[in-house]
Amino acid sequence: MTLIQLSGVNKHFGDYHALRDIDLEIQQGEFFSLLGPSGCGKTTLLRTIAGFEDVGSGSIRIDGRDMKGVGPNLRPTNMVFQSYAIFPHLSVAENVGFGLRRADMTRDEKTRAVGEALEMVGLGGYGGRAANALSGGQRQRVALARALILKPKVLLLDEPLSALDKKIREQMQVELIKLQREVGITFILVTHDQEEALVMSDRIAVMFDGGIGQMDDPETLYRRPRSKRVAQFIGMMNFLDGEVAATGTEIEVTVQGLGRCSVAAEQAPGAVAPGPVSIGIRPETLSLLFEGETTTRKEVAAVVDEVVYYGDMTYYDVRVDGIEKPLTLSMKNLIGRPVLDVGTQTRVAWDERSLVLLGH
Amino acid sequence: MRGLRIYAIAYLVFLYAPIFLLPLFAFNDADIIAFPLSGFTTHWFEELTRNAALQAAVRNSLIIAASTAVLSTILGICAARAATMADWPLKRPMMGLIMLPLVLPEIIVAVSLLVVIVQVFGLGLSNATIIAAHTLICMPFSIAVLNGAFQNLDPALEEAALDLGESRWSAFRLVILPLVMPGIISSLLISFTISLDEFIIAFFLSGANPTMPVYIWGLLRFPGQLPVVMAMGTILVALSIILLTIAELMRRRGLKRAGLKDTGGFL
Ligand SMILES: Nc1ncnc2c1ncn2[C@@H]1O[C@H](COP(=O)(O)OP(=O)(O)OP(=O)(O)O)[C@@H](O)[C@H]1O
Ligand SMILES: [Mg+2]
Numbered sequence: 102m103t104l105i106q107l108s109g110v111n112k113h114f115g116d117y118h119a120l121r122d123i124d125l126e127i128q129q130g131e132f133f134s135l136l137g138p139s140g141c142g143k144t145t146l147l148r149t150i151a152g153f154e155d156v157g158s159g160s161i162r163i164d165g166r167d168m169k170g171v172g173p174n175l176r177p178t179n180m181v182f183q184s185y186a187i188f189p190h191l192s193v194a195e196n197v198g199f200g201l202r203r204a205d206m207t208r209d210e211k212t213r214a215v216g217e218a219l220e221m222v223g224l225g226g227y228g229g230r231a232a233n234a235l236s237g238g239q240r241q242r243v244a245l246a247r248a249l250i251l252k253p254k255v256l257l258l259d260e261p262l263s264a265l266d267k268k269i270r271e272q273m274q275v276e277l278i279k280l281q282r283e284v285g286i287t288f289i290l291v292t293h294d295q296e297e298a299l300v301m302s303d304r305i306a307v308m309f310d311g312g313i314g315q316m317d318d319p320e321t322l323y324r325r326p327r328s329k330r331v332a333q334f335i336g337m338m339n340f341l342d343g344e345v346a347a348t349g350t351e352i353e354v355t356v357q358g359l360g361r362c363s364v365a366a367e368q369a370p371g372a373v374a375p376g377p378v379s380i381g382i383r384p385e386t387l388s389l390l391f392e393g394e395t396t397t398r399k400e401v402a403a404v405v406d407e408v409v410y411y412g413d414m415t416y417y418d419v420r421v422d423g424i425e426k427p428l429t430l431s432m433k434n435l436i437g438r439p440v441l442d443v444g445t446q447t448r449v450a451w452d453e454r455s456l457v458l459l460g461h
Numbered sequence: 462m463r464g465l466r467i468y469a470i471a472y473l474v475f476l477y478a479p480i481f482l483l484p485l486f487a488f489n490d491a492d493i494i495a496f497p498l499s500g501f502t503t504h505w506f507e508e509l510t511r512n513a514a515l516q517a518a519v520r521n522s523l524i525i526a527a528s529t530a531v532l533s534t535i536l537g538i539c540a541a542r543a544a545t546m547a548d549w550p551l552k553r554p555m556m557g558l559i560m561l562p563l564v565l566p567e568i569i570v571a572v573s574l575l576v577v578i579v580q581v582f583g584l585g586l587s588n589a590t591i592i593a594a595h596t597l598i599c600m601p602f603s604i605a606v607l608n609g610a611f612q613n614l615d616p617a618l619e620e621a622a623l624d625l626g627e628s629r630w631s632a633f634r635l636v637i638l639p640l641v642m643p644g645i646i647s648s649l650l651i652s653f654t655i656s657l658d659e660f661i662i663a664f665f666l667s668g669a670n671p672t673m674p675v676y677i678w679g680l681l682r683f684p685g686q687l688p689v690v691m692a693m694g695t696i697l698v699a700l701s702i703i704l705l706t707i708a709e710l711m712r713r714r715g716l717k718r719a720g721l722k723d724t725g726g727f728l
Contacts, residue, residue: 153623173624180624186615199622202626247625
């Protein structure tokens with residue numbers, strides 16, 4: 102069931118075009134992410150859904166209802182703010198119960214609801230604490246409990262994890278996913294961290310300059326980016342120049358340094374016409390061939406240019422004849438597999454099926 | 462370093478020594494203000510309670526100061542709030558103009574107000590005219606204090622309250638107001654104090670019933686009344702200290718509630 106529908110939404114701040122023709126449908130129960138570089142309009146889009154910004158043109162429907170002229174206090178949405186916006190003069194329990202002030206419930210019922218909400222986010226027994234005596238992670242949980250206690254149709258989260266350090270952030274990612282499945286509420290998450298978006302979301306909209314560049318599930322987004330910009334933003338990608346000779350169910354393409362290939366049409370998610378084209382290859386789809394190793398895949402001679410050791414992985418930059426920029430590739434550090442030195446002559450195995458054709 | 466320390470001590474002496482002289486002579490059993498002291502008396506305070514004109518002046522001053530404090534603070538809240546909201550055209554020049562009375566010579570304000578009230582509007586002089594004028598000169602102070610309080614607030618706090626179902630007004634009342642309360646109290650107190658001892662404007666604009674500073678100025682022509690003035694001053698100083706202490710306690714409580722670090726205060 103479609104829960105949220107945005108059609109042709111535009112928003113200007115003075116002369117600045119902050120949102121451009123946003124068309125978007127989000128399903129009930131979906132974990133949806135808005136991903137994009139700083140300043141691309143993610144927060145603005147989230148705030149128009151929450152009702153803090155009105156739209157210039159276009160419409161927003163939530164649960165079938167047009168939201169035009171409906172204030173944030175009357176929308177079935179709740180928000181977790183980037184700063185958490187915990188009320189500093191209230192206790193944890195008073196913060197969490199704030200939204201119940203107007204609810205038609207007895208005092209006991211409210212107390213119970215607050216207790217359950219705190220329990221849900223793992224803060225059982227913290228109700229009496231002063232809100233400003235909490236750690237960053239705890240404040241984040243209070244903000245979550247405060248928003249979820251109202252059982253909104255949509256929970257909006259504006260970079261809820263960006264203020265936390267890496268360990269807690271990763272732990273909270275998992276907890277948020279679990280929580281979302283448990284409560285079944287639609288989540289819309291704003292993030293500029295592509296890894297976070299890939300880990301958590303059912304679907305991701307990648308935004309650039311106020312518009313949506315691509316909207317897909319994480320795997321499609323990663324494997325079949327439609328443009329060079331999206332490919333650059335999500336994960337690491339090598340870009341090679343190429344020339345499309347013929348299109349059809351098979352696309353004939355000449356790739357710089359790798360020669361003539363034929364790839365399936367689905368490997369060119371953005372429409373590709375004959376002529377110059379950009380070709381993407383993910384580092385993990387390339388592999389080094391060690392001495393005496395053979396492969397059924399295609400191979401090309403290379404020289405190790407740079408080695409970056411990560412513990413579980415090693416990233417190599419290798420030079421291949423005919424390609425000016427070195428190719429980056431990653432290798433798992435399996436037992437018995439050496440880490441090669443800079444300058445080593447080697448071979449790189451690659452596969453036509455892992456090429457992605459991208460429009461310029 | 463040493464010079465600075467001496468300077469600081471000298472400064473404090475010059476600032477507070479005259480104030481300590483007030484109670485000294487207020488309880489001194491002599492008509493003239495001079496050393497040596499000649500014994501303890503509460504006579505001057507008793508005189509104070511018998512002087513109906515002085516009491517009327519004090520009552521006047523208190524009414525004017527209280528009204529000014531409330532008016533100036535309410536208007537200050539509106540202005541500070543407007544300043545924290547989104548930019549609107551002319552916002553900067555408007556704020557600049559509101560702050561202008563801070564640097565205008567009071568005598569000019571007084572004379573021009575007198576002309577406007579009497580000549581232009583043809584109104585009589587009364588407490589109301591003084592209240593209006595005092596509000597005018599207190600507003601910049603109120604706005605300066607309240608601006609600070611409002612701007613320290615995360616705008617997301619108000620939005621969070623809205624988001625949780627409260628109306629604009631109740632979001633203000635439940636979240637903003639308690640958090641800027643220390644600023645409000647400071648503003649009330651500052652405007653109250655400014656209005657209470659303001660002389661020039663009150664002198665020009667008071668009608669038949671003078672304010673306390675104007676009355677005291679009139680008393681100075683009768684040296685025999687000076688000790689009564691000293692008694693009056695003693696009460697005022699005591700009152701100020703009590704008020705300041707209350708304000709400071711409130712301020713600390715507010716800071717603690719808001720979870721902010723204490724960055725200095727009065728006491
Ligand atoms: N109230 C406003 N008035 C004017 N310009 C604004 C306003 N709010 C946002 N903008 C502008 O709109 C653009 C998008 O802002 P937005 O906050 O949506 O970006 P974002 O994608 O959330 O970025 P970030 O990752 O840095 O939070 C920015 O260029 C910003 O300067
Ligand atoms: Mg943002």
